[in-house]
Amino acid sequence: xxxxxxxxxxxIALVLLWFICPAGAAETRPWITLTNCEYVPNTNNDxxxxxxxxxxxxxxVRLYFVDxxxxxxxxxxxxxxxxxxFGATIDETMKAGVRAKDAVQKLLQRPFVVRTRWASxxxxxxxxxxxxxxxxxGTNLAEVLVSQGLARTKGVVANLPSGEKSKAYVPKxxxxxxxxxxxxxxxxxxxPEKEPAAASPITK
Numbered sequence: 001x002x003x004x005x006x007x008x009x010x011x012i013a014l015v016l017l018w019f020i021c022p023a024g025a026a027e028t029r030p031w032i033t034l035t036n037c038e039y040v041p042n043t044n045n046d047x048x049x050x051x052x053x054x055x056x057x058x059x060x061v062r063l064y065f066v067d068x069x070x071x072x073x074x075x076x077x078x079x080x081x082x083x084x085x086f087g088a089t090i091d092e093t094m095k096a097g098v099r100a101k102d103a104v105q106k107l108l109q110r111p112f113v114v115r116t117r118w119a120s121x122x123x124x125x126x127x128x129x130x131x132x133x134x135x136x137x138g139t140n141l142a143e144v145l146v147s148q149g150l151a152r153t154k155g156v157v158a159n160l161p162s163g164e165k166s167k168a169y170v171p172k173x174x175x176x177x178x179x180x181x182x183x184x185x186x187x188x189x190x191x192p193e194k195e196p197a198a199a200s201p202i203t204k
């Protein structure tokens with residue numbers, strides 16, 4: 001194949017890759033706002049991934065930006081990583097995962113808003129699973145979980161519907177997480193307290 005032909009083939013391949021790549025495609029899709037959504041109880045729900053009903057449609061929403069503790073050892077490596085992050089034991093981490101799940105279910109007892117681009121968050125469930133932002137009472141659910149020490153700032157990100165860039169929003173979540181850690185909220189309470197610094201020797 002000649003150099004010009006090879007270059008043309010490469011360009012075509014790159015264009016095709018752009019269109020079939022889920023991440024790239026998701027960024028070009030407009031945000032869709034679903035109002036009056038309902039939380040659907042399910043044994044597989046957790047703090048950052050749960051069933052919702054919007055009108056006649058039911059699917060799983062996976063929160064952008066955050067990772068809540070696992071409720072079991074289905075993914076042992078992830079649970080271990082979470083435990084290390086929070087300075088907690090595996091058992092404490094899973095108990096916090098249950099607390100996060102319960103907190104979300106309680107918060108979403110009233111109708112809420114889901115904003116999504118229908119970007120696939122493929123999981124083991126056969127039910128459709130999409131990344132999204134959840135707002136209840138005008139409050140971002142991801143921010144609530146991080147503030148309560150029931151999630152860490154980690155995961156898939158996206159530029160917000162308001163136009164705010166993800167690079168500008170992530171530091172806000174990290175600040176909320178730092179505050180939760182300092183005040184030992186949620187799973188952060190399991191982390192051992194720092195020993196007081198040794199007093200400086202007095203010199204005469």
